[in-house]
Amino acid sequence: MNLPKLPLDRWVERAEDWLGYSFAPLFDAIRTVIGELVSALEFVLREPAPWILIVLLAALAWLVAGWRIGVFALIGLLLIDNLGYWDHAMQTLALVLTAALLSIVLGVPLGILCARSAGLRSAITPVLDFMQTMPAFVYLLPAISFFSLGVVPGVIASVIFAIPPTIRLTNLGIRQVPEELVEAADAFGSTPGQKLYKLQLPLALPTIMAGINQTIMLSLSMVVIASMIGAQGVGADVYRAVTQTRTGVGFEAGIAIVILAILLDRVTQRLVRSAKST
Amino acid sequence: MPIIEVNELSKIFGPEPRRAIARLDEGWSKEKLAAELGLTVGVNRATFAIESGEIFVIMGLSGSGKSTLVRLLNRLIEPTGGELRFGGEDVLAMNAKQLRRFRRARIGMVFQKFALFPHRTVLQNVEYGLEIQGVERVERRSRALEALELVGLKGWEHHLPAALSGGMQQRVGLARGLANDPDVLLMDEAFSALDPLIRKDMQDELLALQQKMKKTIVFITHDLDEALRIGDRIALMKDGSIVQVGTPEEILMQPANRYVERFVEDVDLSRVLTAAHAMLRPETVTSDRGPRVALELMRERGISSLYVVDKQKKLLGVVTAEQAAAAIRSGAALEAVMHRNPPQVEPDAVLSELFEPLSHSSVPIAVVDPDKRLLGILVRGAVLAALAGSEPRDGAGAMPETDSAPEGDIGTDAPEQPAHLAQESARPSAGEADAIHEEERRS
Numbered sequence: 001m002n003l004p005k006l007p008l009d010r011w012v013e014r015a016e017d018w019l020g021y022s023f024a025p026l027f028d029a030i031r032t033v034i035g036e037l038v039s040a041l042e043f044v045l046r047e048p049a050p051w052i053l054i055v056l057l058a059a060l061a062w063l064v065a066g067w068r069i070g071v072f073a074l075i076g077l078l079l080i081d082n083l084g085y086w087d088h089a090m091q092t093l094a095l096v097l098t099a100a101l102l103s104i105v106l107g108v109p110l111g112i113l114c115a116r117s118a119g120l121r122s123a124i125t126p127v128l129d130f131m132q133t134m135p136a137f138v139y140l141l142p143a144i145s146f147f148s149l150g151v152v153p154g155v156i157a158s159v160i161f162a163i164p165p166t167i168r169l170t171n172l173g174i175r176q177v178p179e180e181l182v183e184a185a186d187a188f189g190s191t192p193g194q195k196l197y198k199l200q201l202p203l204a205l206p207t208i209m210a211g212i213n214q215t216i217m218l219s220l221s222m223v224v225i226a227s228m229i230g231a232q233g234v235g236a237d238v239y240r241a242v243t244q245t246r247t248g249v250g251f252e253a254g255i256a257i258v259i260l261a262i263l264l265d266r267v268t269q270r271l272v273r274s275a276k277s278t
Numbered sequence: 279m280p281i282i283e284v285n286e287l288s289k290i291f292g293p294e295p296r297r298a299i300a301r302l303d304e305g306w307s308k309e310k311l312a313a314e315l316g317l318t319v320g321v322n323r324a325t326f327a328i329e330s331g332e333i334f335v336i337m338g339l340s341g342s343g344k345s346t347l348v349r350l351l352n353r354l355i356e357p358t359g360g361e362l363r364f365g366g367e368d369v370l371a372m373n374a375k376q377l378r379r380f381r382r383a384r385i386g387m388v389f390q391k392f393a394l395f396p397h398r399t400v401l402q403n404v405e406y407g408l409e410i411q412g413v414e415r416v417e418r419r420s421r422a423l424e425a426l427e428l429v430g431l432k433g434w435e436h437h438l439p440a441a442l443s444g445g446m447q448q449r450v451g452l453a454r455g456l457a458n459d460p461d462v463l464l465m466d467e468a469f470s471a472l473d474p475l476i477r478k479d480m481q482d483e484l485l486a487l488q489q490k491m492k493k494t495i496v497f498i499t500h501d502l503d504e505a506l507r508i509g510d511r512i513a514l515m516k517d518g519s520i521v522q523v524g525t526p527e528e529i530l531m532q533p534a535n536r537y538v539e540r541f542v543e544d545v546d547l548s549r550v551l552t553a554a555h556a557m558l559r560p561e562t563v564t565s566d567r568g569p570r571v572a573l574e575l576m577r578e579r580g581i582s583s584l585y586v587v588d589k590q591k592k593l594l595g596v597v598t599a600e601q602a603a604a605a606i607r608s609g610a611a612l613e614a615v616m617h618r619n620p621p622q623v624e625p626d627a628v629l630s631e632l633f634e635p636l637s638h639s640s641v642p643i644a645v646v647d648p649d650k651r652l653l654g655i656l657v658r659g660a661v662l663a664a665l666a667g668s669e670p671r672d673g674a675g676a677m678p679e680t681d682s683a684p685e686g687d688i689g690t691d692a693p694e695q696p697a698h699l700a701q702e703s704a705r706p707s708a709g710e711a712d713a714i715h716e717e718e719r720r721s
Contacts, residue, residue: 178393180389180391180393181393181395183354183389183393184387184389184393184395185395185406186354186381187381187386187387187464188381188382188386188387188406188407188454188458189378189379189380189381189382189410189411190378191410194410198395198406198409198410202397203395203396
């Protein structure tokens with residue numbers, strides 16, 4: 001039997017064209033906002049002399065996560081600077097933090113809505129699965145066509161890839177609040193908002209923080225891929241090293257990413273734990 | 279006027295539950311509804327009224343629908359049909375906002391598993407109800423502290439609930455329920471998760487609190503002893519229906535059907551029946567009569583002691599035959615020779631507490647009201663007769679008319695038992711008469 005091939009590719013492309021054409025102003029606005037956000041963060045991270053920022057970040061890590069992580073931050077960041085990757089590492093950090101910020105701003109409310117509505121939950125779950133399993137390269141392409149090259153499509157792709165854990169775990173955290181506590185809040189006449197802010201969010205916080213931690217780690221894992229569409233930073237250094245088969249350079253840039261990853265992970269994990277203990 | 283009126287209130291679980299109501303009216307059983315329509319009966323046309331200031335216990339085994347019923351009262355569960363009035367107001371007609379106001383101001387709740395907010399301190403838990411009403415911080419603090427002091431948790435306000443024992447946690451739950459100063463407090467198996475000793479303490483404290491604050495309390499329990507201990511009236515539930523509503527005595531002495539009878543057959547009556555239940559009509563003499571009259575009365579009735587009262591029936595003392603005879607010899611007045619402080623109890627003392635005084639006392643124990651008016655007397659024989667259930671326990675009749683029976687009503691028909699029975703047992707044997715002398719010499 002010789003069925004004709006479904007023209008799925010052409011459909012997708014036509015949809016892409018239509019979206020790009022019809023929502024051009026919207027995409028422009030998004031690009032401006034995200035672009036500004038990244039440059040603002042980059043400015044903050046790159047403007048001061050590296051040693052000032054190194055001391056500040058190490059002190060912050062110490063405060064949040066204890067002296068071990070503080071010392072690690074100091075040595076790790078000094079190493080990055082010493083190897084000559086400071087500017088690129090800060091560009092990467094700006095990209096990752098922007099993606100994480102957007103994921104939180106979008107993901108937490110979405111997670112709350114999911115927890116409230118079984119309908120929305122069942123509608124959104126397959127979308128989340130799709131976002132996490134579809135190879136990341138694939139949605140780089142429409143990202144480019146909507147937002148052109150540069151850091152913005154990199155941020156968008158990172159958000160798409162990294163937002164699901166925040167949504168899922170916010171939803172989970174809220175639905176894990178014991179039924180009897182919700183009932184008690186109702187019995188005393190709480191409004192839905194009071195129930196959310198005074199009971200559900202505080203109790204869900206550790207779980208939500210775990211989701212945010214995962215989101216940050218996932219968006220960090222996107223930096224090399226994002227560099228393929230023009231996002232600057234250590235990701236781009238790795239990518240260049242790969243294309244030029246320069247193992248040494250690749251290793252140095254890779255170390256810079258690992259140091260950032262460990263720092264972000266430890267600090268946010270500590271936030272999870274302190275959220276749990278309150 | 280009752281504060282809560284419940285009329286044919288029902289809760290059916292399942293798709294399109296309303297269609298079940300008519301079926302229930304047609305006499306379909308719970309099983310038939312489940313089999314043919316796939317509907318589960320939670321509460322089946324419950325009708326009762328709760329009086330202001332009483333402790334109304336809803337009792338039943340697990341699955342009897344009592345927890346569902348209590349949640350219908352504040353609409354945590356939406357009733358399928360029927361009527362619910364609170365202070366005359368139609369609760370089922372309230373919109374979301376009105377319902378919130380109703381829950382905030384008028385009806386508090388205490389939960390089986392405490393349901394304290396783990397991230398809030400004891401104080402923050404107690405002030406929660408005030409906080410969400412927008413009561414100002416200083417005021418809600420002080421009201422919450424007051425409530426905490428009431429339940430004996432002063433000094434614990436800044437601990438987290440997890441640091442407290444189960445009993446203390448439930449005190450917090452109780453304080454949280456009381457802090458809003460609601461008219462009615464719903465208590466859903468509030469003491470069931472506590473171990474027996476603490477549970478008994480909490481029951482006592484609840485009774486003391488209720489005496490002080492005069493709250494209406496709707497108390498859910500599966501424990502008959504608990505129900506009998508704290509309930510002014512008890513509604514017994516089975517399979518979602520209310521089987522009988524009545525005072526503890528009514529439930530015990532006139533079970534509405536075989537189910538109630540079987541439920542209560544193992545009850546230790548001595549912990550439930552009160553002095554009012556077993557007391558007999560006293561033989562009295564007023565204090566202005568002389569000892570001759572008293573002695574003559576005793577001879578006539580064949581008894582060995584008489585209670586001396588004033589014109590208002592206020593108890594003054596007890597006089598024995600010997601004392602009367604001595605007074606005649608010495609020409610003294612009755613009041614001069616009588617025993618001035620006879621053993622006495624209040625009408626709501628349970629019989630189990632009376633065994634000890636009864637076994638020591640040589641004269642019948644007087645039952646007096648708070649104004650010291652003599653209501654009746656207790657003698658061993660009548661107490662034993664009451665415990666043996668000598669009152670007709672036929673239970674074959676219809677539900678007793680519980681709503682019309684005022685408290686203490688049970689006691690009033692006891693004195694109508696033939697008085698001679700009492701006096702018979704009151705008549706001391708020779709040995710007992712000696713004991714009286716013995717006692718008098720000592721005193």
